[in-house]
Amino acid sequence: MNWRAIIADNRRLNMQANGILRAHKWWLLRRASQIGLLGLFMLGPMFGIWLVRGNFGASQILDSVTLSDPYLFVQSLAGGTLIVGPAMLGAAIVAGFYLLMGGRAYCGWVCPVNIVTDTAFWLREKTGLTRDRKLDKRTRLMVLAGTILASFVTGTIAWEFVNPVSLLQRAFISGIGLGWGIIIAVFLLDLFVSRRAWCSHICPVGAFYGLIGRASVVRVSAANRSACTDCGACFNICPEPHVIVPALKGKGSPVILSGDCQNCGNCIDSCPVDVFRFSNRFSMRLTDAPDLTDAPKTSRTPIPERSPRPAPPAH
Numbered sequence: 001m002n003w004r005a006i007i008a009d010n011r012r013l014n015m016q017a018n019g020i021l022r023a024h025k026w027w028l029l030r031r032a033s034q035i036g037l038l039g040l041f042m043l044g045p046m047f048g049i050w051l052v053r054g055n056f057g058a059s060q061i062l063d064s065v066t067l068s069d070p071y072l073f074v075q076s077l078a079g080g081t082l083i084v085g086p087a088m089l090g091a092a093i094v095a096g097f098y099l100l101m102g103g104r105a106y107c108g109w110v111c112p113v114n115i116v117t118d119t120a121f122w123l124r125e126k127t128g129l130t131r132d133r134k135l136d137k138r139t140r141l142m143v144l145a146g147t148i149l150a151s152f153v154t155g156t157i158a159w160e161f162v163n164p165v166s167l168l169q170r171a172f173i174s175g176i177g178l179g180w181g182i183i184i185a186v187f188l189l190d191l192f193v194s195r196r197a198w199c200s201h202i203c204p205v206g207a208f209y210g211l212i213g214r215a216s217v218v219r220v221s222a223a224n225r226s227a228c229t230d231c232g233a234c235f236n237i238c239p240e241p242h243v244i245v246p247a248l249k250g251k252g253s254p255v256i257l258s259g260d261c262q263n264c265g266n267c268i269d270s271c272p273v274d275v276f277r278f279s280n281r282f283s284m285r286l287t288d289a290p291d292l293t294d295a296p297k298t299s300r301t302p303i304p305e306r307s308p309r310p311a312p313p314a315h
Contacts, residue, residue, distance in 0.1 A: 006126075007020070007023075008122055008125060008237065009125055009236075010125075010233045010236045010237035010266075010270045011023040011024065011233070011237070011269060011270050013231055013233055013270070013271075013272040014233070014269060014270055014271060014272045016272065017272035017273070018272065022269075023269055023270070024269060025265070025268075025269060026264065026265025026266070026268055026269050027265070027266070027269055029265075030108055030109050030114075030264060030265070031115065033109045033110065034109065034110065034111070034112050034114060034115055035112075035115075037056075037110055037112075038112045038169070038172075040052045041054070041055060041056070041059070041169060042169075042172060042173070045173045046173070050063070055165075055166055055169050056069065056110070056111075056165050056166065056169070057069045057072045057160065057163070057165075057166060058072065058087070058090070065090075066086035066087060066089070066090040067090040067093060067094055068083070068087045068088075068090035068091040068094060069091070069094060070091045070092075070094055070095040070208075070212075071159070071204075071205060071208040071209075072091075072157055072159075072160070073087070073088070073091040074148060074208075075147065075148060075151040075157045075158060075159060076151070076157060078148045078149075078151040078152040079151040079152060079154065079155045079156055079157060079158075080152075080155050081155075095212060098209060098212050098213070098216065099212055099215060099216055099217070100216065100217050100218060101216065101217075101218050101263065102213050102216040102218050102219070102261065102262070102263035103208075103209035103210055103211065103212035103213025103214070103216055103259055104206055104209050104210050104213045104259070104260065104261060104262040104263065105209075105213075105216075105218075105262065105263045106205070106206075106209045107199055107203075107205075107206050107209065107239075107262045107264075108239075108262035108263060108264030108265075109263070109264070111165055111205070112165060112168055112169075113164045113165055113168060113183070113186060113198070113199075114199065116183055116186060116187050116190075117186065117187070117190045117196065117198050117199050119187070120187050120188075120190035120191040121190060121195065121196060121239075123191055124190075124191060124195065129191065129192065131192060131193070131194075132194055132195045133193050133194045133197075134194070135194050135197060135201040135202070136201070137200065137201055137260075139201050139202055140200075140201055140202055140203055140204055140206060140207035141207050143202060143203075143204040143207070144204035144207040144208055146204075147159040147204050159204060159205075162182065163205075164179075164182050164183055164186055165205070167179030167182050167183070168182075168183055171183070186198045196239050196240075199239055200239055200240055200260075210259040210260050211259060212259070213258075213259035213260070213261065214257075214258075214259035215259075216259075216281070217280050217281055217282075218263060218278065218279075218280060218281075219255045219256055219257065219261070219263070219278070219279055219280055219281045219283075220247075220255075220256045220261060220263060220265070220267060220268070220276055220277070220278060220279070221247065221254050221255045221256065221276065221277055221278070221279035221283055222244070222247040222248040222254045222255075222256070222275050222276055223254050223275075223276075223277055223279065223283075224273070224274055224275045224276075224277075225247070225248050225249075225254055225275055227273040227274070227275055228248060228273070228275050229272075229273060231272070233270040233271060233272070234248070234266075234267035234270050234271055234275070234276065236270075237266045237267065237269075237270045238266055238267055239262060239264065239266070240258070240260040240261060240262065242258070242260070243256050243258035243260050243261045244256065244267065246258075248275070253284055254284070255279060255280075255281055255283060255284070257281060263278075265278070
C-alpha cells in the first residue's frame, strides 16, 4: 500500500513544498495533547496511578488543584446549586486559561471527540462522499440555551446525561454502555449527513467556549496573506472556514478574530507558502511576501471548488 494515499488531500501541497512533518506539525501536537489528556484520566481507573481524578468536566490534579468546566458551573447555577470554594476557583482558572489561549482551543486541543469527527471528515474526503446537508451554525447556540434551560427546569447538570466526552471516558473504563453508541452516532452524522456537523453546528460545549473565545488573546494570523496562491487548502481543511475570510481576503487586520476559530493550526499545516502563523489579537503586522520569481517551480495542483448547481429550467 502506498502510504501517501492516506495523507489528507488538503495537506498535500505543503507536504510537497516543505515535507510531511511540516504538513502535520500542529496535527501531531494536537493528537498528542488529546490522547495524553485522556490517558491521564485513564491511569487511575485502569492502573491505579491517580495523577488526575475525575473527568473533563471536573477534576483534581495530584489531590490538590481542583479544576471545573465553566460550562458545568453555569448549568449548576441554572439548576439552583451555587458552587463555591475550590470548584468556583477551578472554573475561574479554566475560563481564564481559555480566555488567553482561545475558547475553542478546547475543541481542537482537549476534546477527545474531535479525533472522532476529524476521522469522519478524513474518511469523507478519501471516499468521495459529497452529501452535505446544510445546517445552521446557530443551532449550537440554541442547543446551548436548551441545556441551560433544561438544567433550570430539572435542577440537574442536564448536558452531562448525554455529553459524548464524558460518555466516551466512561466507555473506555467500562468497555460497554451507551457511550459507544453516542460516539458511533456522532461519527456517522459527520460521515454521512453533513460536513463537520457535530463540532461546527450542534455541540453546545463548542458554542459556549466560542463565546469565551471572542475575547481570547492567542490567535492565528494570515500575516503573509500577500503570498496566498488561492489554492483553497486552508478553506477546505478548516473546521470553521468562514473565520478565515476577513483575515485572508480583507483589507484590515490579518488576525482571525472570530470566536469560532479553534486555534487548531490546520490552516498553518496545509499552506504551502506559509501564509498563516500563531500570533495574538493585538498584532496588526503583515509580512511582505517573498519574491518567488526565481524560485524553483513545484507541481501544485489547485484544489478544485465545487461547481455551482445549474438553475432550474423556466416553465
